[in-house]
Amino acid sequence: MKAKKWLLGLMMSILIVGVLGACGNGDDKKLVMLTSADYPPYESMDTNTNEIVGFDVDIAKYITKELGYELEIKDMDFNSLITAMNAGKGDFIMAGMTPDEDRKKNADFSDIYFTAKHLIVTKKDSGIETTEDLKDKTVGVQTGSIQEGVAETVAETIDIKIETRNRIPEIIQEMLVGRFDAAIIEDTVAAGHFKNNPELTGFEVKEVSEAGSAIAFEKGSDLTVEFNRVLNEMKDNGELDKLVVKWFGGEE
Structure with missing residues (x-):
């Protein structure tokens, strides 16, 4: 009798392990x-x-x-x-x-x-209305983004200082407090920041292709x-x- 109970217990253990194993395969x-x-x-x-x-x-x-x-x-x-x-x-x-x-x-x-397109984003009272107006200005971009490359392309013909930050909100904040003169941000992303910060504006970077x-x-x-x-x-x-x-x- 004990042998039968032991055998039944063994079979149940094998069954439970099998079911758990099958569930685990779902992770794949x-x-x-x-x-x-x-x-x-x-x-x-x-x-x-x-x-x-x-x-x-x-x-x-x-x-x-x-x-x-x-x-x-x-x-x-x-x-x-x-x-x-x-x-x-x-x-x-x-x-x-x-x-x-x-x-x-x-x-x-x-x-x-x-x-999408790349925009140069600035405060409305910055006086920056064209890419050429960025001369001797500080421009913020997201670290490792395509916009960092856009800024480097602009810097080949215009003397600008490029600053990077890990997150877009950090860049916006740096502009709002005056540490950045402008930023390069994708148009669809910039749209939300324009809505939340009416003092910001932007224009397309014509010198580079769309993103x-x-x-x-x-x-x-x-x-x-x-x-x-x-x-x-x-x-x-x-x-x-x-x-x-x-x-x-x-x-x-």
Whole structure:
């Protein structure tokens, strides 16, 4: 009798371990998105829910759902994103990132999913109305951003001092208190700061090309092809346009 009970107990233990093991395998279907949640409307922290929300987040949720993955989002400074991904801390990056040549050396990219312009942002009473007016001025940009490269391009023909900060709100604050004369920020991101700070204004940097955003992956990742397939389906079926309207078309 004791032998039967022992055998039954052993079988139950094996069954429980098997079930737990099967549940654990579900982790294999989770993807970690790395982002820098200081870049509305692409991504920012919702202070009411303490969750990261935005255009990129909605795209990531749609794609991962279509591919059968759970999604986890990790926030960090923009300039550390690619390094962190290549260190195994995430599976892909969505952070309004432009696939320039330097980044392509360390990551693969999806097709472009949104294109925006670069703006020179200033206080309305700054007297800065053209790129040439930046001569001998201090210009703020986000560390590691495409706008840092834009500032360096401007500096090739105009004598400016470039200052970097990790987060866009830091740059805005530096301008508001007078430590920066101007900043270079993507137009869609600048729009929210114009709304919150009526004393700010901006104009397009004509000397450089528009900024296109893409999803970054580790070199050789199979996810690049998978994400591109769904991303292009979103372009064809109108889902991407819906999100553009939601996040860039004036909806709160």
